[in-house]
Amino acid sequence: MVKVIVASDKFKGTLSGDEVAAAVRDGVLRVRGDAVVESVPVADGGEGTLGAAVGAGFELVPVTASGPTGEPVRSGYARRGEVAVVELADVSGLSRLPGGEPAPMTATSRGTGELVAAAIDSGCTRVILGIGGSACTDGGAGLVRALGARLVDAAGEEIAEGGAALTSAVSLDLTALREQLQGVEIVVACDVDNPLTGPTGAAATYGPQKGADPAQIEQLDTALTHWADLVAHATGRELRDSDGAGAAGGVGFAAMGVLGAELRPGIELVLELVGFHQRLSGVDLVVTGEGSLDEQTLHGKAVAGVAAAAKAVGIPVVAVCGANRLDSARLQQAGIGAAYALTDLEPDVRRCIADPVPLLRRLGELIAADLR
Structure with a gap:
């Protein structure tokens, strides 16, 4: 009997980490019916973080909050005990823009703050905030205003939402926010090191x-x-x-500067949340994955984090992906013994995207065969 853990990130725009794991598991069991295959969905703090928490046993608490352009969207946070997980991408992300139309000057992070507030109001005292994939460049002003901060213009009126409106603000009152956050710890999952402003800041780097x-x-x-x-x-x-102040259009700056948050690598936080290290006992192989294996994969992404954790305890790792752009030497450096790509089976990328599940099952069969 062999024990396999499938700890995959999403295949962006195609499959969730859970769906990837289910397909790989089916393939492995076709060849090795005696195998024990467990799914541990992971994420790097962006899209999929909420799902990873729910997959690890957190309860999903539905909340209707403001989307990036102010329209109500159905989102929520994940909760276990007094710990909450909030995913910015799910409420203030690019996927929440109505019709996919960008709103660079007016998009807001308010909805993310509303989710944090809802978690605190329910009794949570530790909030894990994943901030990848934002649609806004408002410096996190919407986030902190949803938590009680007042940002007013010369007439004493609240300014409009979005980054462009910040120039009209003359004062910031944090009295109510400080009361709201008393006794609450905020930890931010962040994988970029950009400053807030300047040529490598939030607007210059991510505005386009x-x-x-x-x-x-x-x-x-x-x-x-x-x-x-x-x-x-x-x-x-x-x-x-x-470092990290420019993350998510400046949400990293507001989290550190106003909320007193600690910034930590996203995959490091997620692996802690899902209890990944504890689940490695007795495991013979870890399968990780994401849509594309490339140089970005090696810099703080979920696949690299999973591989490093498994490698540290001597467990071999392989990866599944849509396409692999890393040579064997780069894979080995990351602790990945082999990569199994959909495009190895089906060169037509459009077909890989349209119907990836049968291909992933086939990759699972190949992985299982190589276990013999």
Whole structure:
């Protein structure tokens, strides 16, 4: 008998980590009926983080919150005891833009703050916040306003949502927010090291992905600079140049500077949440995976984190993927013994995307055959 763990991230736009694992498991069992195959969905703090938590036994608590353009969306947080997991991508992410239309100047992180507030109101005292995949460049202003902060203009009125409106703010009041967060620990899953502003900041680096043109990027960077000044004045802390401040359009900055959050690598946090290290006892093989294995995979992504954890205790690792762009030497450096790609079976990428499950089952069969 062999014991196999399938710890896969999503195949973006195609399958969830759970669905990948189910297909691989079916394939393995066709060849090795005596195998014990367990699924441990993982994520790097972006899309799929909520699902990974639920797969690990957290309860999904549904919440209707503000989407990135203000429309209500059905989202939620995952809870186990006093610990909550919030996924920014699920409420304030690009996939939540109505019709897929970008809103670079007005998109807000308010919905993420509403989920955090709901978790705190329910009695959670530790919130794990995954901040990948945002649609906004508002410096996290929406997030903190949903938690009680007041950001007003010269007339004493609350400013509009979104990054562009930050230039009209003249003061930031954190009184209610501090009361709301008393006794609450916020930990952020973050895998980028960009500062808030400047040529490698939130607007310049990620603005184009969110639909911002060069003039809008410049405007947003100016607005974020003004926002950082207001936060520094209100808190006495200067964090705009800190690693990760530019994550998720500046949500990383607000989390550190206003919420007092700690930033940690996303896959490291998720592996802790799902109890991955404890589940490795007696395991003969770990199968990890994501849609594309490339150089980005090796820098803080879920596959690299899973491989490192298994390698540390001497368990071999293989990966499944849609396409593999890493040579064997790079795979070995990451602790991955072999990569099994859908495109090895079906060169037509469109077919791989349209119907990946039978191909993944076949990869599972190949993995099981190689176990003999």
